[in-house]
Amino acid sequence: MSEEGKEPSEAKGQGILGKQFQRMRRRLTVTGASSNIDGVVGKGQEVPEPKKSKKKKHQAAVRCAVTEYSGVSKKGHAPYNPRKKNQDALIMADDPGTNSLILAVLDGHGEHGDYVSAWFRDQLITEMFNHPAWVNNLKEAVADAIGKVERDLLRNFRIDTEFSGTTLSMAIVRGNELTGVNIGDSRVIMGKQEGGGSMTPVEITFxxxxxxxxxxxxxxxxxxxxxxxxYDDGIDGPPRVWLGHMDVPGLAMARSLGDVVAHSAGVISEPEFTEYKLNPETDKFLVIATDGLWEFVSNQETIEIVEGQIGPAQAVDTLVTEAGTRWMKEEQVIDDTTVIVANLFGWRSGA
Structure with missing residues (x-):
């Protein structure tokens, strides 16, 4: 075992692109499990191809506080990794029966992270809507649905979840009620404006x-x-979770879906819920995004960017572009980035 706080041998960049690889390691969600980079399937391994996310924009079809929304999931860029896949996914779904709109992002990590995030994207909404408590006990329905989809995933021998998993950040808007659901380090924030003052961010999830x-x-x-x-250059990565007797998996979050090894060290998949009564006088828009955005764009900067755009579709494009520019400046790589922007109560920016 390596000395605590020192770089595990598995995390060192070796070979042709050593220094660049090591630089990226600081930002990886999982490090220490193998020499593979997030999103690369090992040679000889075959897993089912997930469906691809595409940009969408919508007028809300249900009677809720959201009037217009748009989302996009964009694959990152790593010059040393031409086989990189987009491990992010997004969910945008509505249920007219309960006037509910569900907006969610998932950030997969590890060798099979793209398949884990796609698994939840493709199955979670059906489980939520079919749950007997969906109408009257939203939190129970969501928690049970997440648990069932994860259990089914862990029983799927075609997807290796030992060192692979995903985050989940979700905004559920039912009428004027907002429920935040979070597992991991993706995030939901809201733009709030009181009186004629400036726009301020409110964290809906943590x-x-x-x-x-x-x-x-x-x-x-x-x-x-x-x-x-x-690291060798003296720059520390983020705090990570390790087994007590071995320098794996090095997971940079305390809650996740999948990640069998990390869960044996105290990582859990229990969702954290927050509830918020939306106010048509002050609450203007929601932003739901993976850490491809949050790594280099602050909450305050995010709401200022949204405020300066005309509509959610333009806002998501601008946020993803700005995040990519900052990634390249800081790291010479770009993380997968998924962003959803939803306007509330008919709000439109003054741009």
């Missing part, structure tokens, strides 16, 4: 970082460890 006191306490109690990797 990232599950391994060094958060509540999360870390649970991980340590389960025998796991939490520490950041110290």
């Amino acid at each position: 990232d599950h970082k391994p060094d958060s006191p509540k999360e870390k306490e649970r991980i340590l109690a389960c025998g796991g460890r939490v520490f950041a990797v110290e």
Whole structure:
């Protein structure tokens, strides 16, 4: 075992693109499991091809606070990795029977992360809508549906989830009620404007970082460890979750779906719910995004960008482009980035 806080041998960049690989390692969700980069399937392995996400824009078809929304999922860029796949996914679905709109993003990680995120994208909504509590107990229905879809995934021998998983961040708008659902480090925020003042961000969900006191306490109690990797150039990566006796998996979040090895070290898949009564006088729009956006674009910058665009479709394009520009400037790579913007109560920017 490597000394705590030092770089595990598996995380070192070796071969042709060593330094560039090591630089990217700081941003990877999983490190230490193997020399593979997120989104690359090992030679000789075959898994079912997930459906591809495409950009969509919609007028809300249900009677709820959201009047217009758009989302896009864009594959990142890694010059040393021509086989890279988009491991992100998005969900945009509505249920006229309950006047519910569901907007969600998933950020897969690990060798089979794209298949894990696609699995939830393709099955979760059906399980939620078919749950007997969907009408009267939304949180119970969502939690049970997530659990069932994950159990089915873990029984699927064609998708290896030992070191692969996904986040899930979801905004469910039912009438004027907003429910945030979060597992991992994707995020839901809202643009809020009181009086004639400036727009301010409100976090609807909260990232599950391994060094958060509540999360870390649970991980340590389960025998796991939490520490950041110290790289050769002295720059630390994010805090990660490790087994107590081995430097794997190095997961950079405290909650996730899948990730069998990390879950043995205290990572959990329990969703965290937040509830919010939307106010037509102050609440203007929602942004749901993976950390391809949040890594280099702050909450405040995000709402300022949205405020300056004409409509959600333009807003998501601008956010994804800005995130990509910042990734290239900082890291010379671009993470997969998925963004949904939803306008509330007919709000339109003044741009």
